[in-house]
Amino acid sequence: MPTLSVFMDVPLAQKLEGSLLETYKQDNCPKKIFLAYRVCMTNEGQPWVSSVVxxxxxxxxxxxxxxxxxxxxxxxxxxxxxxxxxxxxxxxxxxxxxxxxxxxxxxxxxxxxxxxxxxxxxxxxxxxxxxxxxxxxxxxxxxxxxxxxxxxxxxxxxxxxxxxxxxxxxxxxxxxxxxxxxxxxxxxxxxxxxxxxxxxxxxxxxxxxxxxxxxxxxxxxxxxxxxxxxxxxxxxxxxxxxxxxxxxxxxxxxxxxxxxxxxxxxxxxxxxxxxxxxxxxxxxxxxxxxxxxxxxxxxxxxxxxLHEAWKQNLKGVVENIMLIKEKVKEKIRLLGTPGSWNHITDQNGTHGYLGLDSRQVEYLVKKKHIYIPKNGRINFTCITACNIDYITESINEAVLFTKGS
Amino acid sequence: MPTLSVFMDVPLAQKLEGSLLETYKQDNCPKKIFLAYRVCMTNEGQPWVSSVVxxxxxxxxxxxxxxxxxxxxxxxxxxxxxxxxxxxxxxxxxxxxxxxxxxxxxxxxxxxxxxxxxxxxxxxxxxxxxxxxxxxxxxxxxxxxxxxxxxxxxxxxxxxxxxxxxxxxxxxxxxxxxxxxxxxxxxxxxxxxxxxxxxxxxxxxxxxxxxxxxxxxxxxxxxxxxxxxxxxxxxxxxxxxxxxxxxxxxxxxxxxxxxxxxxxxxxxxxxxxxxxxxxxxxxxxxxxxxxxxxxxxxxxxxxxxLHEAWKQNLKGVVENIMLIKEKVKEKIRLLGTPGSWNHITDQNGTHGYLGLDSRQVEYLVKKKHIYIPKNGRINFTCITACNIDYITESINEAVLFTKGS
Missing domain, CATH: 3.40.640.10 (Type I PLP-dependent aspartate aminotransferase-like (Major domain))
Incomplete structure (x- = not known):
């Protein structure tokens, strides 16, 4: 009788997280952007580290x-x-x-x-x-x-x-x-x-x-x-x-x-x-x-x-986040996108809701290769001087596209 | 109605390990020795660290x-x-x-x-x-x-x-x-x-x-x-x-x-x-x-x-362990303690059985303040030039005491 494997009935586990990240990684489009990293990113697109560390x-x-x-x-x-x-x-x-x-x-x-x-x-x-x-x-x-x-x-x-x-x-x-x-x-x-x-x-x-x-x-x-x-x-x-x-x-x-x-x-x-x-x-x-x-x-x-230096670090990071949000709001408004967009700057922290509906999110992911979770909650520190125009223009497009349909 | 605590029925957990160590710590006898540390100790009584680390x-x-x-x-x-x-x-x-x-x-x-x-x-x-x-x-x-x-x-x-x-x-x-x-x-x-x-x-x-x-x-x-x-x-x-x-x-x-x-x-x-x-x-x-x-x-x-240096480190440590065991065996034999005591040097590694019965272990713990687990398996690297005489003499005493009773 051949020996049966202990692992015979063990199925390959489903991936519990990161499926959005996986799809992003497999996307070959050069314009692709991932806006759902869990951590605070620097303007250079690297995970932020306090200078005292x-x-x-x-x-x-x-x-x-x-x-x-x-x-x-x-x-x-x-x-x-x-x-x-x-x-x-x-x-x-x-x-x-x-x-x-x-x-x-x-x-x-x-x-x-x-x-x-x-x-x-x-x-x-x-x-x-x-x-x-x-x-x-x-x-x-x-x-x-x-x-x-x-x-x-x-x-x-x-x-x-x-x-x-x-x-x-x-x-x-x-x-x-x-x-x-x-x-x-x-x-x-x-x-x-x-x-x-x-x-x-x-x-x-x-x-x-x-x-x-x-x-x-x-x-x-x-x-x-x-x-x-x-x-x-x-x-x-x-x-x-x-x-x-x-x-x-x-x-x-x-x-x-x-x-x-x-x-x-x-x-x-x-x-x-x-x-x-x-x-x-x-x-x-x-x-x-x-x-x-x-x-x-x-x-x-x-x-x-050092405690004080770290506190100043945090303050600087959050001021930078606010600046990014202000810029995003301003650019979206300048494009004439319907809505007030105050909710972007009203929220605190690295992560916040863009206030888009599921069709708009789908448009951004599928058509514009901008990877955003379904609820539209993104990490604003993933937005940099290099990608802000593409992102805001795409948001405008998504809003207009779904308004018209 | 006063609010009841969520933790009301939570008893103080029993300590799962370290009770021997606890007893050792609470012992005020200046001669006390603990022979059950989990890690390899140096001759200076400190946990060993590879020099490359x-x-x-x-x-x-x-x-x-x-x-x-x-x-x-x-x-x-x-x-x-x-x-x-x-x-x-x-x-x-x-x-x-x-x-x-x-x-x-x-x-x-x-x-x-x-x-x-x-x-x-x-x-x-x-x-x-x-x-x-x-x-x-x-x-x-x-x-x-x-x-x-x-x-x-x-x-x-x-x-x-x-x-x-x-x-x-x-x-x-x-x-x-x-x-x-x-x-x-x-x-x-x-x-x-x-x-x-x-x-x-x-x-x-x-x-x-x-x-x-x-x-x-x-x-x-x-x-x-x-x-x-x-x-x-x-x-x-x-x-x-x-x-x-x-x-x-x-x-x-x-x-x-x-x-x-x-x-x-x-x-x-x-x-x-x-x-x-x-x-x-x-x-x-x-x-x-x-x-x-x-x-x-x-x-x-x-x-x-570095790999090679680490390997040499390990070799050195084990040679030292063997030396300690040889000395323990020799000293016990010189005291005329009954038994061959070859089992001490026959076992590999930091830990080994002393080959004592429960009454002998109890004697060492209670009378000599030498802390040893019930099964008599000790960490030989806890034995140093400073405590080897006291330990071997105590083992001899324990063996003679229980033989006589």
Missing amino acids: RKIRLQIAQDPSLNYEYMPVMGMKSFIQASLELLFGKHSRVIVENRVGGVHTVGDNGAFQIGAQFLKTWHGNSQIVYIISSQKELYGLVFQDMGFTVYEYSFWDSKQLCMNPDVLLDVVEQAPRDCIFVIGNIGNCKMTQHQWAKLMATMKSKQIFPFFDIPHQGLSTGDLEEDTKFLQYFVSGGLEFFCSQSLSKNFGIYDEGVGVLAVVAFNNQLLLGALSQLMNFALALWLNPPTMGARIITSILCNPA | RKIRLQIAQDPSLNYEYMPVMGMKSFIQASLELLFGKHSRVIVENRVGGVHTVGDNGAFQIGAQFLKTWHGNSQIVYIISSQKELYGLVFQDMGFTVYEYSFWDSKQLCMNPDVLLDVVEQAPRDCIFVIGNIGNCKMTQHQWAKLMATMKSKQIFPFFDIPHQGLSTGDLEEDTKFLQYFVSGGLEFFCSQSLSKNFGIYDEGVGVLAVVAFNNQLLLGALSQLMNFALALWLNPPTMGARIITSILCNPA
Whole structure:
């Protein structure tokens, strides 16, 4: 009898992500442009790296006193401390009251992985997850694979062309009690004091558990504190939550997943229980998180001069993003394209909605070889002096073409 | 109604490992010694680092041409290639026939994690795992948590004081069909050609799936090829298997989990299916593996002069280990301790059985503050000129004490 292969029934897995990028790569048209990179790009079309990072890399390599021993399972203590202070502020209530802690993870995927494992085990009253559409592809699968029921939501209002607080409030109101709510990009939703209060009250009364995603603090408004200010509302509102923080993208250390899963609990005792269980998941997954990225970041965050230089770096990047958006808006307007296009400059951060419908997006991809996700949310830092004219003219064409049909 | 905490029912997790280390740390006795570190220690009591690693670290930090962009999910291609060549040899059958591949993982824990997830999903005919006792604590839990039934085995013969091939053969013969067999340290089991043939035949006829653990190639015999020669038997025997390879410990990059999960399949098509599924697990766990460690290692492996220097490093370390063992044996014999103590020098590698029974181990821990795991398997590199006399005298005492009782 011939031996049967163990892998006999294993099919080739479907590609989970990057299909747009794959199609782009296979396109032979010399005009092709990809506008969906995840990271902040420089004007030269390279992934952005904070200037302090290179300096620190060299300094670390030259330091004879450093050892490269195993880290504790929890990760690098000084790194976790610095990350939490960055998220909440050194003198924030949760830090003073000793009821926020964190686990050093392999990037944001690692943070969502252990967070989801924890909720699978300890959040018995509901296994329903609401996830913001921009993060569905990356983290939706993590939850789905564990058996959670996953629903996608968005608060982008494609008619009014803005992040609409009423849409968000509606989603929360219709969500079932006790569900888990993965929240990203909420800083872009301009809510009044009254709307925040309403959001808190609804979440609290329905015992909804928020799981925040902070993929690149500082690259949204250019101000580190401003970017995570909304967390304070949830703290004051008396909610417990998880928060995934990635520090790979706002330092430009893309090849080292550097993340933290922050936990806010009602008190220190509850926090310690939760952290100890999360640690066990981390232990099974990777034993000790890799430290190179964390070491670089901690060296910068704990040195006031370097910290300041990094802050200025971020400010410069965001000013540049704003400039790109202004130019795109201006060029589209000069072409006489119907619409106000204010929504382009109204949104913060590297990524934003162009406000195009699915036919317009299809036109850009198929006819103009400009690769854009279906929802029309692009990375504005992929637009450079070399391609801005082609892109804006193509957008104008797409709008006119679909208006006429 | 007061809001109830989400973490209300979450108990403080039990510590999964390190309890011996914890007890050691809390011991105030100035004579205390810990003999169970996982890594190779220098004569100065520091974790060993290959001398080429420091050089390469600096070189990498100074290289302006390097970018730090995202790696593919599969990891760093050149690193995987170099690792596989190290495991199997550049011109080995499986490499030439294109039926071995690998996924770059976060250390050996990461390799076992995705390997176990794969087997949970695709190895439907058996969810029984036999795991070698030395790796039970680390990887047994990974399998257990996923719902596998886990059995521990050992081929250390505590009467004959050797790794006994007959014990191993017995375990395999009694194991159920189709089970998964986690194998470590098999190089220490001196098998005849006939015994190897019997092992292969039994495993093949029972469709047992081997999952090898190579935690530190080169640190067992001092010869890289010799340490993984046994893999060739399994290849020639016509078996498919997984092999976890960690490269953190044999380079001395402890704080970066650098691993590969190697897959050997009957042909390239089967291999590609398996790799694509493993990649999906890696995608959900950490998206891209961290690259600093892999970059250092690849730079060394792909440079003939550095590769050679590293090989000499390993040789030197193993010669030193042998010297320590010889001295321990000699000192114990000079004290007139009953027994031949040849088993100490008969075993390869950093770790080896002292050949003590549980009462003797207890005596050393409780009375002499020498911390040793229950099975008496210690890390010989923790023995230095400063503590060798105290250790050997204590062993003598323990043996005499228990003989008399």
